[in-house]
Amino acid sequence: MIGGGATAAGMGHIVTMDDTPAQFALSSYSQSLWSQLAPELPSNVEYAQCGTIWVATDEEEMCEVHRKLDYYLSRGSSAEVLDSEALAAAEPNLRRPLAGGLLVRSDAVLYPPCAAAYLLQEALRHNTKTIFDTAVSAANGRVQLKSGGTIHADIIINATGALSPALSPGLQVKKRKGHLIITDRYPGYVRHQLVELGYLKSAHSVATDSVAFNVQPRATGQILIGSSRQYGAEDSGVDQGILAAMIARAALYMPSLPSLSALRVWTGFRAATPDKLPLIGPTEDRTMFLATGHEGLGITTSLATARLLADHLLNRPSAIPLAPYLPTRFSRPAIEMAHA
Amino acid sequence: MAAATRAAEAGQQVGLVDDNPRIGGQIWRSPRGSSSLDTSHGEEASKWRQRLMQTSVEQLQGWSIFAQPAPGQLLAESQECDSFAEALELSFDRLILATGARERFLPFPGWTLPNVMGVGGLQAMLKGGLPIAGKRIVIAGSGPLLLAVAATLKKAGGEVLHICEQAPLRQIAPFALSLLADPGKLAQGIGYRLATLGVPFSINCWPVEALGDTAIRSVVLSNNGRRQEIACDYIACGFHLVPNTELASLLGCRIENDAVVVDDFQRTTVRDIFCAGEPTGIGGLEISLLEGEISGLTAAGKISDAESLLKRRRSMQRFSDRLFRAFRLRDELRKLSQPGTLVCRCEDVPFSALQHQPSWRAAKLHTRCGMGPCQGRVCGAAASFLFGFEEHSVRPPVLPARIASLGSAAVLPLLEITDKQEIP
Ligand SMILES: Cc1cc2nc3c(=O)[nH]c(=O)nc-3n(C[C@H](O)[C@H](O)[C@H](O)COP(=O)(O)OP(=O)(O)OC[C@H]3O[C@@H](n4cnc5c(N)ncnc54)[C@H](O)[C@@H]3O)c2cc1C
Ligand SMILES: Cc1cc2nc3c(=O)[nH]c(=O)nc-3n(C[C@H](O)[C@H](O)[C@H](O)COP(=O)(O)OP(=O)(O)OC[C@H]3O[C@@H](n4cnc5c(N)ncnc54)[C@H](O)[C@@H]3O)c2cc1C
Numbered sequence: 001m002i003g004g005g006a007t008a009a010g011m012g013h014i015v016t017m018d019d020t021p022a023q024f025a026l027s028s029y030s031q032s033l034w035s036q037l038a039p040e041l042p043s044n045v046e047y048a049q050c051g052t053i054w055v056a057t058d059e060e061e062m063c064e065v066h067r068k069l070d071y072y073l074s075r076g077s078s079a080e081v082l083d084s085e086a087l088a089a090a091e092p093n094l095r096r097p098l099a100g101g102l103l104v105r106s107d108a109v110l111y112p113p114c115a116a117a118y119l120l121q122e123a124l125r126h127n128t129k130t131i132f133d134t135a136v137s138a139a140n141g142r143v144q145l146k147s148g149g150t151i152h153a154d155i156i157i158n159a160t161g162a163l164s165p166a167l168s169p170g171l172q173v174k175k176r177k178g179h180l181i182i183t184d185r186y187p188g189y190v191r192h193q194l195v196e197l198g199y200l201k202s203a204h205s206v207a208t209d210s211v212a213f214n215v216q217p218r219a220t221g222q223i224l225i226g227s228s229r230q231y232g233a234e235d236s237g238v239d240q241g242i243l244a245a246m247i248a249r250a251a252l253y254m255p256s257l258p259s260l261s262a263l264r265v266w267t268g269f270r271a272a273t274p275d276k277l278p279l280i281g282p283t284e285d286r287t288m289f290l291a292t293g294h295e296g297l298g299i300t301t302s303l304a305t306a307r308l309l310a311d312h313l314l315n316r317p318s319a320i321p322l323a324p325y326l327p328t329r330f331s332r333p334a335i336e337m338a339h340a
Numbered sequence: 341m342a343a344a345t346r347a348a349e350a351g352q353q354v355g356l357v358d359d360n361p362r363i364g365g366q367i368w369r370s371p372r373g374s375s376s377l378d379t380s381h382g383e384e385a386s387k388w389r390q391r392l393m394q395t396s397v398e399q400l401q402g403w404s405i406f407a408q409p410a411p412g413q414l415l416a417e418s419q420e421c422d423s424f425a426e427a428l429e430l431s432f433d434r435l436i437l438a439t440g441a442r443e444r445f446l447p448f449p450g451w452t453l454p455n456v457m458g459v460g461g462l463q464a465m466l467k468g469g470l471p472i473a474g475k476r477i478v479i480a481g482s483g484p485l486l487l488a489v490a491a492t493l494k495k496a497g498g499e500v501l502h503i504c505e506q507a508p509l510r511q512i513a514p515f516a517l518s519l520l521a522d523p524g525k526l527a528q529g530i531g532y533r534l535a536t537l538g539v540p541f542s543i544n545c546w547p548v549e550a551l552g553d554t555a556i557r558s559v560v561l562s563n564n565g566r567r568q569e570i571a572c573d574y575i576a577c578g579f580h581l582v583p584n585t586e587l588a589s590l591l592g593c594r595i596e597n598d599a600v601v602v603d604d605f606q607r608t609t610v611r612d613i614f615c616a617g618e619p620t621g622i623g624g625l626e627i628s629l630l631e632g633e634i635s636g637l638t639a640a641g642k643i644s645d646a647e648s649l650l651k652r653r654r655s656m657q658r659f660s661d662r663l664f665r666a667f668r669l670r671d672e673l674r675k676l677s678q679p680g681t682l683v684c685r686c687e688d689v690p691f692s693a694l695q696h697q698p699s700w701r702a703a704k705l706h707t708r709c710g711m712g713p714c715q716g717r718v719c720g721a722a723a724s725f726l727f728g729f730e731e732h733s734v735r736p737p738v739l740p741a742r743i744a745s746l747g748s749a750a751v752l753p754l755l756e757i758t759d760k761q762e763i764p
Binding site: 113 | 707740742
């Protein structure tokens with residue numbers, strides 16, 4: 001089903017991230033593509049440019065706010081610093097006092113499954129044919145289907161998310177599990193996507209399980225509460241320990257949140273790569289291309305990924321360099337990797 | 341109640357958890373303001389209550405079970421609105437699920453107007469104190485429940501204008517004849533019929549539209565092919581019950597044909613988890629009670645006692661099967677909706693948005709049908725009837741729960757059952 005994988009499980013935060021210059025380039029480019037597309041999107045995509053507030057609890061995190069601000073400004077993006085009072089006014093349900101935050105107005109939220117359905121519809125309008133089946137192998141211009149058929153193609157793109165290593169053995173993509181909670185409707189309770197700045201620290205720690213405060217206002221008035229990151233968890237069941245930690249973390253920032261009514265908890269798998277950048281472009285097999293490994297940013301970076309890949313295939317110049325995302329970066333000798 | 345009583349009488353340490361503040365389940369629980377059980381369905385109710393009181397069963401009324409944090413453990417939350425009591429974590433060696441059934445609603449134009457209700461919903465509101473005296477009521481749907489509800493409403497002073505049974509005569513006739521072989525059931529049927537005497541009763545008759553602005557003013561029926569409009573204050577619809585299988589499903593029990601799969605001894609496909617009553621297939625009060633007894637005895641290791649009840653259960657099962665065939669819903673009911681008729685009230689999803697969805701999951705993801713506060717409890721059964729959707733994925737919490745409860749990791753082993761007895 002289209003939009004049935006991680007896309008159905010994700011948060012749909014269209015966010016510019018600045019972990020690395022390459023991540024910033026891809027996410028800010030893609031975010032601008034989303035905002036250009038916004039007028040075309042049907043209402044069920046629920047695209048809303050609500051902005052992100054990066055929440056700082058103390059002076060140390062306020063330093064991070066200013067560093068982030070400089071980073072955005074120096075790259076032509078805009079952002080504003082909120083002091084303690086401005087933050088409280090913007091988000092009355094946050095604990096008081098907090099040190100402040102960084103407001104990034106251009107960030108948005110959307111409802112990913114309907115965005116995927118819309119994009120498919122556009123593809124169909126351009127004579128794309130869909131076959132609902134499972135590929136059991138894909139190489140050398142041939143895709144073997146579970147139902148028995150074979151598809152011959154000059155170009156095959158593996159875009160199967162967290163399952164992509166099954167079709168491209170040896171691919172450096174690992175599952176990274178996440179939990180989310182959706183509440184009943186509380187219009188206005190949260191107004192921006194709120195993310196703790198500690199998120200950066202926890203999202204970075206590759207080895208351990210982590211949770212972070214990350215809440216999102218939905219168009220329905222519902223609140224989506226995240227988030228957790230776990231490696232090595234293969235089953236999709238809810239992990240009570242992680243869930244409890246996630247809620248405790250959220251309660252630290254929003255003390256009244258625990259009294260709200262939750263409708264559902266679910267999990268999803270991000271497709272994580274060792275350097276936290278996606279795999280986009282050609283492989284050693286001339287017919288095989290990749291568009292996977294987007295970890296926790298694949299909704300945001302989907303449009304830019306598609307554009308970069310199309311530019312590459314059509315030999316067009318691209319808006320940003322493709323090089324940082326090329327899959328071949330992992331097949332270079334290890335020494336070179338270490339310096340990359 | 342039957343399961344808990346039987347297991348406790350056999351020497352087990354038993355806890356009973358029910359999300360309703362009053363004991364007795366869907367039809368026995370006491371009306372508001374009364375402390376004794378509702379015995380309008382027979383004296384059995386008081387007998388079982390008395391028997392239960394004589395055991396050491398520990399009761400948790402008004403607590404709903406919403407998640408399984410780990411195998412052998414359940415989380416329960418208090419249903420009192422302003423209660424900030426912490427969630428309880430209950431542990432068990434053996435578990436009997438008896439989560440009952442709910443009504444199936446079928447969408448037709450106007451069904452979302454106020455005072456268009458389910459028969460059970462109206463009955464429940466009556467129990468809750470809704471004044472019904474002098475109100476004009478049309479009852480529509482299928483099955484003996486319509487007559488039972490009509491009798492209750494008449495007794496409370498309601499003016500029942502018409503009872504509409506959708507099934508055709510050729511479907512009902514064999515069933516009616518078979519009742520002759522079962523004098524008990526026949527007497528019960530006649531009893532209802534007598535109580536509702538004077539009320540026009542049509543077969544081949546179903547609602548096609550409810551009219552009104554701020555509430556229902558009249559209902560349009562298809563009565564043996566003719567359109568008939570009846571002015572009324574309420575229409576109570578009952579298009580069968582659907583088993584509440586969500587908790588069983590969350591615990592990993594196999595579900596087939598919308599019911600929890602059990603063997604003769606009410607054992608589910610998950611070890612040490614039993615299921616009794618409506619979740620295993622709709623059958624009504626008597627068979628639910630008997631299944632409760634069988635499950636309680638089996639869970640207590642009293643296999644031969646349980647075995648002695650199987651024959652009666654089998655004959656009741658045959659009765660439910662005949663009932664099911666007699667009142668099978670007709671195809672025309674799938675065609676009542678207009679494109680704009682809402683199917684999912686929580687998320688305002690119209691019929692037209694669902695018509696071409698390939699599956700329930702696709703419908704949920706792309707239209708948000710079933711994603712609102714009721715989590716598909718109402719529209720799920722309607723959608724599965726209308727569009728033939730089958731798959732059901734259940735995620736915690738099975739009922740909405742406070743975030744604080746979801747996150748509770750505190751362990752209060754209230755129902756530690758220490759007596760480990762091997763069950764064959
Ligand atoms: C909890 C959580 C929160 C997230 N929050 C955000 C967020 O706020 N913002 C953001 O930008 N991103 C977020 N993400 C990440 C984002 O959801 C993913 O990066 C994105 O959905 C990946 O899309 P995809 O198309 O690559 O993969 P998927 O959506 O997983 O799609 C892969 C598709 O391939 C199909 N498939 C797999 N194997 C085969 C096969 N062999 N043959 C045929 N088909 C196959 C699957 O069925 C599926 O439909 C989040 C992820 C999670 C888990
Ligand atoms: C509206 C309606 C009207 C009915 N009228 C009749 C009638 O007139 N005659 C007849 O024979 N049958 C009738 N039935 C059928 C009725 O369900 C059975 O006859 C009988 O109640 C079955 O008993 P049970 O124990 O299976 O379920 P129930 O009596 O429904 O008991 C189930 C109990 O489990 C509780 N529960 C469910 N989930 C949870 C949870 N997660 N946590 C805690 N507690 C939970 C429920 O609140 C309920 O108290 C009616 C059913 C409905 C829904």
